[in-house]
Amino acid sequence: MQIVTRTDRPDLNDTAAAVFKERWPEFIFHDETPKKYLSRVLEHFSHFDILVLDQEAVVAGGWGVPIAWNGEAGDLPSGYDEALVRDVQGREADIPATTLSFMAVAVGSAQDKRGLATVVLRELTQRAQEAGLAHVIAPLRPTWKHRCPTVPMGEYAAWTRADGLSIDPWIRTHQRMGARILGPAPTSMVIEGSVAEWEEWTGMVFPVTREYVVPDALDLVAIDRETDRGVYVEQNLWVQHR
Numbered sequence: 001m002q003i004v005t006r007t008d009r010p011d012l013n014d015t016a017a018a019v020f021k022e023r024w025p026e027f028i029f030h031d032e033t034p035k036k037y038l039s040r041v042l043e044h045f046s047h048f049d050i051l052v053l054d055q056e057a058v059v060a061g062g063w064g065v066p067i068a069w070n071g072e073a074g075d076l077p078s079g080y081d082e083a084l085v086r087d088v089q090g091r092e093a094d095i096p097a098t099t100l101s102f103m104a105v106a107v108g109s110a111q112d113k114r115g116l117a118t119v120v121l122r123e124l125t126q127r128a129q130e131a132g133l134a135h136v137i138a139p140l141r142p143t144w145k146h147r148c149p150t151v152p153m154g155e156y157a158a159w160t161r162a163d164g165l166s167i168d169p170w171i172r173t174h175q176r177m178g179a180r181i182l183g184p185a186p187t188s189m190v191i192e193g194s195v196a197e198w199e200e201w202t203g204m205v206f207p208v209t210r211e212y213v214v215p216d217a218l219d220l221v222a223i224d225r226e227t228d229r230g231v232y233v234e235q236n237l238w239v240q241h242r
C-alpha cells in the first residue's frame with residue numbers, strides 16, 4: 001500500500017474522481033460554496049489531499065483543510081462550507097492556522113470494511129502534526145443518518161450501543177481513534193436548485209410544496225413549487241480527535 005498526494009500523481013485524477021464520485025449522492029455536487037473555493041483549496045493545501053494506492057489502483061482517499069480555530073465550541077465553523085471559506089480567507093489574510101479539519105474521506109465501494117478510512121485519517125493527522133497544527137477536527141457526515149432524516153443531529157449523535165460507542169458506523173470509526181463529539185454542525189452544506197434540478201439529481205418527483213425524504217439525504221429537502229426552489233440544509237457533526 002502506498003500513500004501519495006493528488007498533486008504527486010495527476011495521472012490518477014480521473015480514476016480517483018471516478019472511485020469517489022460513485023460514493024456520494026448526485027445532489028452533494030451542487031453545493032455552490034465548494035464550486036467557488038475548492039480550486040484555491042487544492043492549489044494551496046495539496047499536501048492534505050491524499051490517495052491510498054494498492055498496486056497502483058486507487059483504493060481510498062481523503063482531504064482536509066488547515067483553519068484558524070481557538071479550540072472553543074463557539075468558534076467552530078457552521079460546518080463544511082464555512083470551513084472551506086475560513087481556510088481560503090484565512091490564508092489570503094495571513095491568519096495562522098491552528099487546526100486541520102478533515103473534509104472528506106472515501107474508499108472504493110469494493111474496499112469497505114478493510115479499515116482503509118482509518119489509514120487515511122491517520123496519515124492526515126500525522127501530516128497535521130508535522131505542520132505544527134494543534135487540533136484535528138471534522139464535520140462528519142454520519143453514514144447511517146440518512147435512515148433517520150427527521151431526527152435532529154444532536155439527538156442522533158447521542159444514540160449509543162451497549163458498548164458506549166455510537167450506533168453510527170462512521171462516528172464509531174472516529175471514536176475508536178479517540179475522537180470526541182463536539183456537537184452539530186448546523187448549516188454544514190446548503191444545496192439549492194429548481195424543482196426540475198432536484199428531480200434530476202434525485203430521480204424523484206416533487207408534485208407539491210412540502211418537505212421530502214430523499215435517498216442519502218441526512219435531512220429533509222424543502223420543495224417550494226410556487227417559487228420553483230428546492231433547498232437542502234445538511235447538518236453534520238463536529239468531532240475532535242486527540
Ligand SMILES: CC(C)(COP(=O)(O)OP(=O)(O)OC[C@H]1O[C@@H](n2cnc3c(N)ncnc32)[C@H](O)[C@@H]1OP(=O)(O)O)[C@@H](O)C(=O)NCCC(=O)NCCS
Nearest residue numbers: 023104105106107112113114115116117141169170172173
Ligand atoms: C465511510 C467510509 C469512508 C468508511 O470506510 P471503511 O474503510 O469501510 O471504514 P472502516 O473499515 O473503518 O469501517 C467503519 C465502520 O463502517 C462499517 N462499514 C463500512 N462499510 C460499510 C458498508 N458498506 N455497510 C455497512 N457498514 C459499513 C464497518 O463495519 C465499520 O463499523 P464497525 O464499527 O461495525 O466495525 C466508506 O464507507 C465510504 O467511503 N463511504 C462513502 C463516503 C462517505 O460517506 N464518507 C464519510 C463522510 S466524509
